[in-house]
Amino acid sequence: MIKIIIAEDHQALIDGIKLSLENENDIEVIGEANNGEDLIKLVDCLQPDVIITDIRMPKCDGITATRLIKKKHPSIQIIAFSMFDQAEAVKQMQEAGASGYIMKNSSLTKLIKAIRTVAENNSFFDTDIIADKSSENNEFILLSRREKEILRLIGEGKTSNEISEMLFIGKTTVDTHRKNILKKLNIHGKSDLLRFAVERKYDF
Template identity: 70%
Template sequence: MIRVVIAEDHQSLIDGIKLSLEYEEDISVVGEANDGEVLIALIRAKRPDIVITDIRMPKCDGICATKTIKKEFPDIKVIAFSMFDQSEAVTQMKLAGASGYIMKNSSLKKLVEAIREVAKNNLFFDDAIMSKDTVTKEDIILSSREKEILRLIGEGKTSQEIADLLFIGKSTVDTHRKNILKKMSIQGKTDLIRFAVERKYDF
């Protein structure tokens, strides 16, 4: 029996996964968590085989939680479960020790396949992710100013607000944003904001 813990801040999504997995005779959901701190405490108590975790969670995000889990329990496998397919997020989870990465819009069949593959000590990454060129942390070279602006974008600041905070012109901020988009191969404003929020590097 593959013992699974699910971590996701949307309870309705956890309930849906649990309901669906009830029909799988070799998989058992032994716990659930809505934030990273509860997840880590649950792992220490339950010692599951696999953890399915969202990346963005309150208190302790999925990347931080994965690092802690792999440090304390190297044999426990982690599968990232996220709406973000940016290569940066995938790389962060890989570096943290995740064995798999599944998109939230993937089918239940794919999630079950991921659980079974990872349980056999294999890696499993969503086809939508594998079709992209995944970059490593070392491949990404942002200037200190670009990192600063990216951090402020992640905090929800507009270009004008960033310009005021950094005492530079709005046009300069816009230029930096364009450079970041190009370096990170991001297509537009919305994806840049999502990426900035998801990005977990130390700025």
């Protein structure tokens, strides 16, 4: 039996997936979460085989949650379930440790195939994902992976202390990254950085 947890901030979508999987004899939904923080806590308690997670969630996004979960539970397989079809989004989830990535408009057949594939320690990535659009965001791609990660957390309203705890790095390191981000983006001041981070939080 493949035990799964679904993380998605729209409860109706979770309910739909659960209903669709009821007839699958080898798949069991053992938990659900509506934000990244609850997902992390639930994983510690329930120890699923596979997690299906949205990227865009409150409190802690799917990328950060994936990274933290894989650090603590490397054997758990994670599938990104997203509306974002950009290659950069796929890359960031892969770097965080995800084994799969499928679109929310995918068929039930594809979702089930993805679950079974990653449960066998293989990868499954949606063939419908379009080409990289990063050329449209030239200033954003100047940032390193870590800087993008910190920028995303700034956009969620996290302080330097909170970011340092979430990413297991020192506050001084976070502050240094902040300064580098300001310089690279030619932004002056914390308020302007926060505004940019909120506007671009999920713009891959």
